[in-house]
Amino acid sequence: MTTHTAAPTGSLSAPLLAGKRLLVTGVVTTSSIAFHAARLAQEAGAEVVLTGFGRLSLVERIAAQLPRTAPVVELDVTDRSQLDSLADRVAEHLGDDPSLDGVVHSVAYGPPGAFDFLHGDWEDVSTAVHVSAYSLKSLTTACLPLLRRSGSSxxxxxxxxxxxxxxxxxxxxxxxxxxxxNRYLARDLGASGVRCNLVAAGPLTSLAAKSIPGFGDLAEAWKDRAPLGWDPSDAGPAARAVVALLSDLFPSTTGEIVHVDGGLHITGA
Structure with a gap:
């Protein structure tokens, strides 16, 4: 009988993203999904450029903790001028034939009022929708001049x-x-060979989670209900799914949501 040894969860085979160039947003701490996705992508052979919002020096320090220090470009996803210049600024770090094979959207924000459904006002709600949802479209279209290769993700x-x-x-x-x-982007960009997918991760202990009132109560549901179990301190499984979708393993998958939550999404009460 042959004994199979499972691959370690912290590494991926180098050829998976060999030669690919990626833009990764949302790297703020080393515990974020975006950071682990950038790390795994580099280990899998990709060249990575990061974006930062606000304190760029902080993002640059985090970037230095990747296997290879990644360049950082400034991006406020609500700033039209920054979006309009994004492709040119990213291209400066991509060599003689600037192009991207993939983009990771890891941007979300809700003001305190967005966490009070009955009393949240439109100003807070519109901010949450602009930063967390509309920015997927604006980021993707800003990068389209660089997403020239069929199979971009x-x-x-x-x-x-x-x-x-x-x-x-x-x-x-x-x-x-x-x-x-995501579904509408997948519909409209499919003819250009661009795939658009999401990873739905379970609750993770992160900087973003600290802004959610009652996050502990929300995360508690995973303790007993996730069939595979769930470790809220481990962003690795979600990051691996991101890297897999950036690779060529899913050439005909678009508009999809891949759940990485220990299976809780399939359970009832």
Whole structure:
């Protein structure tokens, strides 16, 4: 009988993304899905460029902790001028034939009012939808001049928006908008050979999670209900799904949502 040894969860085979060039947004801490996706992508052979918002020096310090230090370009996804110049600024780091094979959208934000469904005002709600959902479209179209190769892949991160979660409120609505945006992008960009998919991760202990009131209560549901179990401190499984969707392993998959949540999404009460 042959004994098979499972591959370690922290590594991927180098050829998987060999020669690919990726733009990764949302790297703020080393615990984020975006950071682990960038790390795994580099280990799998990709060249990575990061974006940063606000304190670029902080993102640059985080970038230095990757296997190979990645360049960082500034991006506020609500700033039209920055979006308009993004392709040119990213191209400066891509050599003589600037092009991208993939983009990772890991951007979300909701003001405190977005976490109060009945009393949240439109200003807070519109901010949540703009940053967390519309930005998938604006980021992708800003990168289209560089996404010239058939088989390019856009991968975003969501939190399963099919149901109403406690405490999540208007951010849940924003995630539903993100998921719909992904489907329309997949429809409109398919003819250009660009795939658009999302990874729906379970709750992870991250900087973003700290802004969600009652996050601990939300995450508690995973303890007993996820068939495979769930470690809220491990962003690795979600990051591996991101890298897989960036690769050529799913050439005919678009408009999809891949759940990486220990299987909780299939369970009932």
């Amino acid at each position: 856009v991968v975003g991160l969501t939190f399963d928006a099919r149901v109403a979660w406690p405490h999540y409120d208007w951010m849940g609505v924003a995630k539903a908008a993100l998921e719909s945006t």
